[in-house]
Amino acid sequence: MAKTKTTFFCQNCGSQYSKWQGQCTSCKEWNTIAEEVIQKAEKVTWEVGEAKKAVSSRSRVAKPLKISEINSSAEARMNTQNGELNRVLGGGLVPGSLTLLGGEPGIGKSTLMLQIALQLPYKTLYVSGEESATQIKMRAERIHPDSENCYILTETKTQNIFRNIAEMEPDIVVIDSIQTLHTDYIESSAGSISQIRETTTELIKFAKETATPVILIGHITKDGNIAGPKILEHMVDTVLQFEGDRNHIYRILRANKNRFGSTNELGIYEMQGSGLREVANPSEILISKNEEDLSGTAIASTLEGMRPLMIEIQALVSTAVYGTPQRSATGYNAKRLNMILAVLEKRAGFKLGAKDVFLNVTGGISVDDPAIDLAVVAAVLSSNVDIAIDKRMCFAAEIGLAGEVRPVTRVDQRILEAEKLGFETIIISKYCKLPKETYGIQIVKVAKVHDVVKHLFA
Numbered sequence: 001m002a003k004t005k006t007t008f009f010c011q012n013c014g015s016q017y018s019k020w021q022g023q024c025t026s027c028k029e030w031n032t033i034a035e036e037v038i039q040k041a042e043k044v045t046w047e048v049g050e051a052k053k054a055v056s057s058r059s060r061v062a063k064p065l066k067i068s069e070i071n072s073s074a075e076a077r078m079n080t081q082n083g084e085l086n087r088v089l090g091g092g093l094v095p096g097s098l099t100l101l102g103g104e105p106g107i108g109k110s111t112l113m114l115q116i117a118l119q120l121p122y123k124t125l126y127v128s129g130e131e132s133a134t135q136i137k138m139r140a141e142r143i144h145p146d147s148e149n150c151y152i153l154t155e156t157k158t159q160n161i162f163r164n165i166a167e168m169e170p171d172i173v174v175i176d177s178i179q180t181l182h183t184d185y186i187e188s189s190a191g192s193i194s195q196i197r198e199t200t201t202e203l204i205k206f207a208k209e210t211a212t213p214v215i216l217i218g219h220i221t222k223d224g225n226i227a228g229p230k231i232l233e234h235m236v237d238t239v240l241q242f243e244g245d246r247n248h249i250y251r252i253l254r255a256n257k258n259r260f261g262s263t264n265e266l267g268i269y270e271m272q273g274s275g276l277r278e279v280a281n282p283s284e285i286l287i288s289k290n291e292e293d294l295s296g297t298a299i300a301s302t303l304e305g306m307r308p309l310m311i312e313i314q315a316l317v318s319t320a321v322y323g324t325p326q327r328s329a330t331g332y333n334a335k336r337l338n339m340i341l342a343v344l345e346k347r348a349g350f351k352l353g354a355k356d357v358f359l360n361v362t363g364g365i366s367v368d369d370p371a372i373d374l375a376v377v378a379a380v381l382s383s384n385v386d387i388a389i390d391k392r393m394c395f396a397a398e399i400g401l402a403g404e405v406r407p408v409t410r411v412d413q414r415i416l417e418a419e420k421l422g423f424e425t426i427i428i429s430k431y432c433k434l435p436k437e438t439y440g441i442q443i444v445k446v447a448k449v450h451d452v453v454k455h456l457f458a
């Protein structure tokens, strides 16, 4: 019997140490280093008999190719039958790729993956270490009860999973979740760094050798990291994040890393009793359909990836009751809000220094696009004077520190989206170059932030 071998891993970044220490030298986190047993068990070969033959017959051996011989257009993608997921992936699943789907517990990762697995036109193996087969069946009945291609396996040991894979030869494998897997080769508990690293390595080997795409579900810790190791994010090809406020009914799917496509695309789903519905025209849901004129709201024309999106910004400006005024922003950078308030004070003469300012992007999404700045200004000013902005007006411009209204990228697309949704006026920067002379919407060009006011409350 071999001596038990242990080593120390940082539970945050996965760095390895020979002895315990208080702070991780590589990621600087405190108290994240824990001891793990890494003694290798008796070498068990999982590829036994027929199973081994089955797997090796499917493996591909790569040959060196001249760059001119490589066919770039014919990169085969597997259509997932889910438009939003296809777009975020960059056109579908790449054979042999490893995709990690991360998100907070309870956000609906399993629901999304099960729903996609049930609708796939490929033979799919859904491995669950989280729920029993009966629980999954109950959930499947609400979504898509008559799938012929999806097989459910409740198992957490990779050796057993590979045995099943070798027998049934699935086209796609889904693992729910990576934190429940364990391999016989390592003795530490499931979810520990060494288990996650080892089981992921086994899955990568399987995916690359058989050209089978594998999708891993991973939980995210409170501070937004995939639970346990950052290392997992480095190992996989694509990291998808599923997010959204649990109290909201909308969910956003975005790629944080994508070896096979852009990371700018966004997928939007609506949580329903029967599963997650794809939202094809997100602008309609992100704008509230209030009939009354409400002060403090403004509509911004933004871009998420290639897709234009109309979003509603809400602001509440009120006199500060306590000494220091409060400023808070949901879905928008709080530092940027402070900057805009300072610009309004200094360049346009609005006295907001003694006011509380709260800002909210509706729909529970968060936006980085600087083109929403002008809508933020409009919402703040509207709330400050308590006069509503015309609902048929929208905004697309960035605000500079000198109080100038700056042009934004692809303004043409933003204008067309506003036009399509029936807006009558859009306010943009004076310095925007437009490809067309006329649009079906009135375009107001402004140069400075204080010029905006006269257009707001005409």
Ligand SMILES: [Zn+2]
Residues within 6 Å of the ligand: 010, 011, 012, 013, 014, 015, 024, 025, 026, 027, 028, 029, 032
């Ligand atoms: Zn670390």
